[in-house]
Amino acid sequence: MHSAVVPLRGRRPASLLGEGQMAAQGRMIAAERVDVAVIDAPLSPVQQRTLERAWGCKVIDRTGLILDIFGARARTREGSLQVELAHLEYQRSRLVRSWTHLERQRGGFGFMGGPGETQIEADRRLIGDRIVRLKQELEQVRRTRGLHRAARRRVPYPVVALVGYTNAGKSTLFNAMTGAEVMARDQLFATLDPTMRELRLPSGRSVILSDTVGFISKLPTELVAAFRATLEEVAQADIILHVRDAAHPDSAAQRTDVLAVLDGMARDGMLGADWPSHTLEVLNKADLLGGVAHVPARTGVVAVSAITGEGLPALLAAIGSRLAAGMEVADYAIPPADGARLAWLYQHGEVIDRTDDEAAIRLRVRLRPADRARFEGAQESR
Numbered sequence: 001m002h003s004a005v006v007p008l009r010g011r012r013p014a015s016l017l018g019e020g021q022m023a024a025q026g027r028m029i030a031a032e033r034v035d036v037a038v039i040d041a042p043l044s045p046v047q048q049r050t051l052e053r054a055w056g057c058k059v060i061d062r063t064g065l066i067l068d069i070f071g072a073r074a075r076t077r078e079g080s081l082q083v084e085l086a087h088l089e090y091q092r093s094r095l096v097r098s099w100t101h102l103e104r105q106r107g108g109f110g111f112m113g114g115p116g117e118t119q120i121e122a123d124r125r126l127i128g129d130r131i132v133r134l135k136q137e138l139e140q141v142r143r144t145r146g147l148h149r150a151a152r153r154r155v156p157y158p159v160v161a162l163v164g165y166t167n168a169g170k171s172t173l174f175n176a177m178t179g180a181e182v183m184a185r186d187q188l189f190a191t192l193d194p195t196m197r198e199l200r201l202p203s204g205r206s207v208i209l210s211d212t213v214g215f216i217s218k219l220p221t222e223l224v225a226a227f228r229a230t231l232e233e234v235a236q237a238d239i240i241l242h243v244r245d246a247a248h249p250d251s252a253a254q255r256t257d258v259l260a261v262l263d264g265m266a267r268d269g270m271l272g273a274d275w276p277s278h279t280l281e282v283l284n285k286a287d288l289l290g291g292v293a294h295v296p297a298r299t300g301v302v303a304v305s306a307i308t309g310e311g312l313p314a315l316l317a318a319i320g321s322r323l324a325a326g327m328e329v330a331d332y333a334i335p336p337a338d339g340a341r342l343a344w345l346y347q348h349g350e351v352i353d354r355t356d357d358e359a360a361i362r363l364r365v366r367l368r369p370a371d372r373a374r375f376e377g378a379q380e381s382r
Contacts, residue, residue: 002032006021016041016047017051023054029056036059036060037051037058038061039051039062040062042062048060064090071083081134081141082138157198157208159210159238160319162243163240165215166216167245168244168248168254169284170211170214172284174211177312178199180197196208202316202320203320203324204350205323217257234262235272240280242255244281244283244284246285246288247285280322281300284306286303287305291310292311302314327350327366327369331362332345332365332375333359333362336358345363350365352365
């Protein structure tokens with residue numbers, strides 16, 4: 001394995017690197033018998049082909065590597081569709097890599113193309129058709145997710161979404177908080193498909209916790225578009241938990257990258273402009289720093305260790321406080337025989353005071369505005 005940092009005076013349109021740099025790296029690649037060279041920068045199709053010819057090995061850029069990792073991680077049909085769409089969008093402009101003989105023509109009929117159609121034109125058209133079909137299937141996925149979200153709003157449980165840089169420990173934290181067994185590994189993009197579980201807060205209120213795909217700096221535009229259905233879960237969340245790796249040397253830079261993605265979602269209309277007000281920062285992996293006490297305390301930030309469980313009670317309490325801040329307090333008198341309405345208030349709200357007598361059960365309840373309107377509307381219609 002060989003790695004190198006190559007300073008550039010300027011980007012060469014044909015090869016990215018200068019001739020001397022390209023030759024020097026080529027000698028190292030030959031000596032190490034490298035099969036795949038990864039360039040941590042975007043490459044044009046021409047640059048990619050030039051480097052492959054010069055080095056005699058496969059060359060992929062940053063976007064290609066991320067897409068390959070995503071392809072290996074996808075587990076559900078939705079994830080596979082999203083990865084395939086991103087791959088095709090990326091490869092459509094790179095068909096020149098496989099078909100350098102643009103003069104090659106073939107005849108045919110039907111979907112194979114008419115006389116005089118070049119191979120690359122036929123392939124590009126077939127890819128375009130497949131992209132259209134994939135977008136239609138993903139649109140159906142989005143509609144299904146919309147139905148699921150509408151069903152949750154009818155319940156309704158608040159949604160808490162975990163976001164953060166890839167490998168920040170989101171899935172491990174998700175498992176620690178919910179008792180689930182979502183795959184959690186020390187690797188990039190271990191989670192591609194959103195997972196949801198019910199979580200009971202200390203107040204007794206239930207929320208839905210959502211684990212999402214990890215972000216990364218300079219996220220390829222193909223992935224932002226292809227994973228819109230996944231990111232919509234973040235857009236619908238009542239609280240966003242921004243999970244950070246407190247022990248990572250580039251933790252601050254990773255934080256900036258995640259915030260940039262969320263800002264981009266807000267600019268695209270996917271996320272409300274007020275998203276910072278319902279975002280809670282979680283510094284994970286405190287055990288690697290010696291424990292929660294060794295993580296610098298800051299307002300609005302909770303330190304935890306998903307591995308040891310330290311700090312989790314404080315995190316659950318902080319989630320409850322954030323939810324309570326957006327809720328309203330109301331007083332109701334429920335007839336003792338009306339068990340259905342009594343149960344509804346316990347399920348959808350937080351009962352903070354209760355007095356029982358023969359005439360009525362008097363409750364002081366903390367409710368979300370939508371739940372309060374729903375309950376009082378149902379009372380008026382009785």
